[in-house]
Amino acid sequence: MIINISEAKANLSKLVNLAYQGEEVIIAKNNLPLVELVMHKPKSKIVLGLLADKKLDALDQAVMDSVPELEQDFYDADVFPQ
Numbered sequence: 001m002i003i004n005i006s007e008a009k010a011n012l013s014k015l016v017n018l019a020y021q022g023e024e025v026i027i028a029k030n031n032l033p034l035v036e037l038v039m040h041k042p043k044s045k046i047v048l049g050l051l052a053d054k055k056l057d058a059l060d061q062a063v064m065d066s067v068p069e070l071e072q073d074f075y076d077a078d079v080f081p082q
Contacts, residue, residue, distance in 0.1 A: 002026045002033060 001023060008015055008027045019025045019037035026033045 002028050002031070004031065005029050005034075 001018070003011070003015065003025065005027055015025050015027075015037055020039050022039070025037040027035050027037065
């Protein structure tokens with residue numbers, strides 16, 4: 001459905017309802033399409049695996065490589081006898 005701005009102003013609530021129901025609603029000016037009304041889709045709030053596709057730089061790689069050593073140092077300390 002293509003509707004001109006002047007008509008859209010008068011029928012906005014009806015057009016929003018149509019778009020919400022999945023109808024294609026395009027608002028035009030002088031019969032030239034300008035915008036399309038679409039139902040809002042919320043963005044995801046939680047992103048899992050945020051760094052999954054990221055490459056590690058040298059410092060990050062050094063930290064990741066030293067984790068087993070840090071863990072061993074932690075358990076070898078006299079404060080935490082095994």
